[in-house]
Amino acid sequence: MPIVGDDPHITHLHDDEYRLHDDLHYNDLKTGKHHFVHAPFDWDLGSVLEFIPRFIVPHGDEMTYPSCLHDKYYTTMEVPRREADAVFRRFLIEEGMSKTRATLAWLAVRLNLYAEIKWKREFSLKLW
Secondary structure (H helix, E strand, O other), rough: OOOOOOOOOOOEEEOEEEEEOOOOOEOOOOOOOOEEOOOOOOOOHHHHOOOOOOOOOOOOHHHHHHHHHHHHHHHHHOOHHHHHHHHHHHHHOOOOOHHHHHHHHHHHHOOOOHEEEEEHHHHHHHOO
């Protein structure tokens, strides 16, 4: 299991907005790296779902925890965007999504030009 411990409790607030009530601890089985999202954490799946049509990648349970971690990395910029997106893809696969659909989801976030521009602008501001 990629999630260490019990599955964290999540509340679906409304639309595509969620709240993480317990810490999320993901062990990346490929790299052995541990990733954490500390509760409470609210996310709207914004960095993921805007660019992934539902007919390509259904937004089911296997999307919830990976999108939480992905949104956390997009919010905090703790890791480079390329790494955040790669972790997202691996986490999707480990949560049960097919490699094809996980790759389509990964491609959608990689091609998100708006996020790329925002990432570069915010990251450069952090350097100052």
